[in-house]
Every structure is written in C-alpha cells, then in structure tokens.
Amino acid sequence: MNSIAANIANIRERLPEQVRLIAVSKFKPEEDILQAYEAGQRLFGENKALEMRDKHEHLPKDIAWHFIGHLQTNKIKYIIPFVDCIHSIDSAHLLAEVNRQAAKQDRRVRCLLQFHIATEESKFGFSYEEAVRMLVSPEFSEWRHVELCGVMGMATNTEDSTLVRKEFRTLRTYFDRLKQDFFSGEENFREISMGMTGDYPIAVEEGSTMVRIGSAIFGSRNYNL
Numbered sequence: 195m196n197s198i199a200a201n202i203a204n205i206r207e208r209l210p211e212q213v214r215l216i217a218v219s220k221f222k223p224e225e226d227i228l229q230a231y232e233a234g235q236r237l238f239g240e241n242k243a244l245e246m247r248d249k250h251e252h253l254p255k256d257i258a259w260h261f262i263g264h265l266q267t268n269k270i271k272y273i274i275p276f277v278d279c280i281h282s283i284d285s286a287h288l289l290a291e292v293n294r295q296a297a298k299q300d301r302r303v304r305c306l307l308q309f310h311i312a313t314e315e316s317k318f319g320f321s322y323e324e325a326v327r328m329l330v331s332p333e334f335s336e337w338r339h340v341e342l343c344g345v346m347g348m349a350t351n352t353e354d355s356t357l358v359r360k361e362f363r364t365l366r367t368y369f370d371r372l373k374q375d376f377f378s379g380e381e382n383f384r385e386i387s388m389g390m391t392g393d394y395p396i397a398v399e400e401g402s403t404m405v406r407i408g409s410a411i412f413g414s415r416n417y418n419l
C-alpha cells in the first residue's frame with residue numbers, strides 16, 4: 195500500500211461511519227489525487243477555483259469536488275458547472291452571486307454557511323447575527339439556485355484543545371439553532387463541516403459530519419511551488 199492509501203485507511207479507521215472524509219488536495223499534484231482515488235476516496239477539497247477547475251477536467255468524473263476556500267465572486271463561474279458543495283459561503287453577497295451564476299448555468303448548488311468561530315482575525319465567516327439577517331431577508335427566499343445544507347467553521351490554530359472544543363461546540367449550537375428556526379422541514383440541512391488534520395478527533399466528538407483533512411493524507415504542503 196502506498197503512503198497516501200495507508201494514511202486514508204488510518205483516518206477512516208478513526209472516523210465513525212456517518213462522518214464523511216474530504217481529502218484536501220490543494221497544492222497537491224494530480225498523481226497524488228489519483229493515488230487517493232485508487233484507494234477509494236471520492237470526495238476532494240480545493241481552495242482555488244482555477245486549480246479545482248483544471249483538476250476536475252483532468253481527473254475521473256465521479257470525483258465530488260468540494261470548494262473550501264475563500265471564493266472571489268469573479269471566479270465563481272469556473273466551478274459552478276461541476277462543484278458538489280461550496281463550504282465557504284462567508285457573506286450574503288457571495289451567496290447572491292453564486293445563485294446568479296448557478297441560475298445562468300441552470301444548476302442548483304449545495305452550499306454551507308461559513309461561520310467565524312476562531313479567535314484569529316483572519317478567518318472568514320458570518321457572525322450568527324449576520325447569517326440570521328440574511329436568512330430573514332426577502333431576497334434570500336428568491337435564491338432558488340442555491341441549497342443551504344449546513345454550516346462550516348475553522349477553529350483557532352492552537353494546542354489549546356479546550357478552546358478548540360469550545361469553538362466547535364459554538365458551531366454546533368449555531369447549526370442546531372438554524373435548523374430549528376429556519377430549516378426544520380429540510381432534510382438536506384444536516385451538515386457540520388469541521389475538523390482538520392490537527393483537530394478532527396475533537397470535531398468528531400462535537401458532532402462533525404464532514405472533516406476536511408489535507409496534510410495527514412498528502413503530507414505537508416509547499417506553498418512556494
């Protein structure tokens with residue numbers, strides 16, 4: 195077994211059956227993705243629109259591509275034709291634009307609302323109040339080309355597992371409140387995307403349904419390439 199396949203097997207063993215594994219392949223070559231594919235992996239996460247489009251073009255068509263990075267509105271059009279889920283909807287403006295592009299291409303695109311749960315300034319995302327403001331707005335009810343399927347968040351990058359757990363718990367609470375107040379009849383609103391290489395065991399304990407794991411599968415990334 196190659197090391198990518200072994201890493202995936204290892205992680206799967208630690209995940210409850212109902213938790214889906216998104217293999218985060220950003221910055222990684224297509225050969226690496228194929229190795230994961232041959233090990234049975236079908237969900238992959240990318241954070242750059244053009245990189246994801248190119249990989250989609252070259253790689254097997256039964257791969258489900260999940261977009262997990264900050265999405266610029268002028269890049270939306272490149273991923274709309276095939277994206278399986280956009281995890282990183284971080285503003286009402288972005289969701290409106292995804293809806294507009296999806297309408298043009300006659301698609302309905304699954305999206306998650308990204309919440310700002312970390313103490314770090316740099317992480318994107320809604321506050322709970324901002325999300326509610328969008329959900330009660332008259333515009334929102336007209337966006338028929340997007341389907342909200344849940345929430346996503348990134349915890350603070352820290353060794354302090356108490357803080358990380360608290361942040362994941364906050365995201366879980368947001369999910370529960372939104373489900374109750376806005377999506378109670380909607381079966382597809384059910385995803386909590388949280389947990390990365392350094393913190394996924396905690397995320398799973400706190401109710402994650404999708405973990406996004408890169409370096410534990412593919413090794414560390416070289417951002418200077």
Ligand SMILES: *Cc1c(COP(=O)(O)O)cnc(C)c1O
Nearest residue numbers: 218262390391392406407408409
């Ligand atoms: C890169 C990235 C991941 C994966 O990070 P690892 O620590 O390598 O597992 C998960 N989520 C998002 C949003 C990312 O950008």
